[in-house]
Amino acid sequence: MATTYLKVMTALVALSVGCGSPAADQNEADGDLGNKADPDVSDHYDDLHHNRDNNESSNNSYDEDEVGARETSLIVSVxxxxxxxxxxxxxxxxxxxELKAFGDEALIIEAVDVAGEGFSFEFVDAEVVLPLQLEDAESVALNVIFAPTHSREANGTLELKTTAVRNPVASIRLVGNEICGRLDQPAQTAFDGVAVGSERTESFVFTNCHDLVEIEVLDVSFRPGPAHFHSDFVAAFDVEVPFFVGPSESLSFPIVFAPTQVGQHYGQFDIVTTSQVRPNDGRFAGRVTGMAE
Incomplete structure (x- = not known):
């Protein structure tokens, strides 16, 4: 029995020394593979770098044949x-x-048209005639003129007809605000010493002092004064608005004072126009006062 046991132990020791650790053997094998250059992997890595370099080179260059011509265009300064x-x-x-040409082909300005009362144009260079040809970056200037003829807002258009590819007709809106025609302030009208039961008539005189421009009147009205005042006034005019007051023309608007109570009377006369000469949007106000006995 002792001999048999010894033989078995000797065999086990020999087996352990000869075979080694399975895990160590695997690690050693893996290490050998890691230190070897796999030709397939290396070639693939080189191909990636080669392709990347080629792509960067192609992105930084272009084919001139693929770049289109610059379209003929009109550049306007407004x-x-x-x-x-x-x-x-x-x-x-x-x-x-200012009108400026852009593009590989010449731009031709065929026509310039202005619409709207009081608007016109002229080229800064009086020798310019239409049609006018402009090369790339070449420009021409024109004066757009507003000479008002009446007292209200004026609207117009400047239309440019050219050979531009995408927008051959360019339109510019023109606006002139209300004209500052000179107007007389309506006079203050006072009725003094009017007996109760009687009446007196006085008139507001509204004058357009300008000798060239007509004034448009939008409204004419009369209203009572503050509540603590009497207001026995009657507007003796009947007008249809709007209407125009011509150059240097005057209009009279009669007010009748027919008091029924003794004391101070008060009223307000208003004319609303399109003129901006006044600070209150063209509104002219006249006071009416009266003392009844």
């Missing part, structure tokens, strides 16, 4: 609107508009 503001009658105002 963006669709020219505002002249308030211009006094008998005078004019101008705004310079």
């Amino acid at each position: 963006r669709g609107l020219v505002e002249f503001g308030s211009v006094e009658g008998g005078t004019d105002a101008l705004h310079v508009v």
Whole structure:
């Protein structure tokens, strides 16, 4: 039994020394593979770098044949609107508009048309005639002019007809605000010493002092004064609005004072126009006072 046991132990020891650790053997095998250059992996890595370099090179270059020609265009120095503001009658105002060509082909300005009362144009260079050909980056300037003829807002358009590819007709809106025609302030009218039961008539005189411009009247009205005052006034005029007061023309608006009570009477006369010469949007106010006995 002792001999048999010894033989078995000797065999086990020999087996352990000869075989080694399975895990160690696997690690050693893995290490050997890791230190070897796999030709397939290496070639693939080189291909990636080669392709990336080629892509970067292609992105930084272009084929000139693929770049299209620059389309013929018109560049205008204003963006669709020219505002002249308030211009006094008998005078004019101008705004310079520059027209510039862009593109590989020449631009031809075929026509320039202005619509709207009081608006006109002229080229800054009086020798310019239409049709006009402009090469790339070449420009021409024109004066757009507003010379008002009446006292209300004026609207117009400047239309440019060209050979531009995408927008051959360019339109610019023109606006002139209400004209500052000179107007007389309606006089204050006072009724003094009028007996109760009697009446007296006085008139407001509204005058357009300008000798060239007509004034548009939007409303004419009369209203009582504050509640603590009597107001035995009657407007003796009947007008249809709107209407125009011509240059240097005057209109009379009669007011009748027929008091029924003794004391102070008060009223307000208003004319609303399109003129901006007054600070209150063209409104002219006249006071009416009366002392009844």
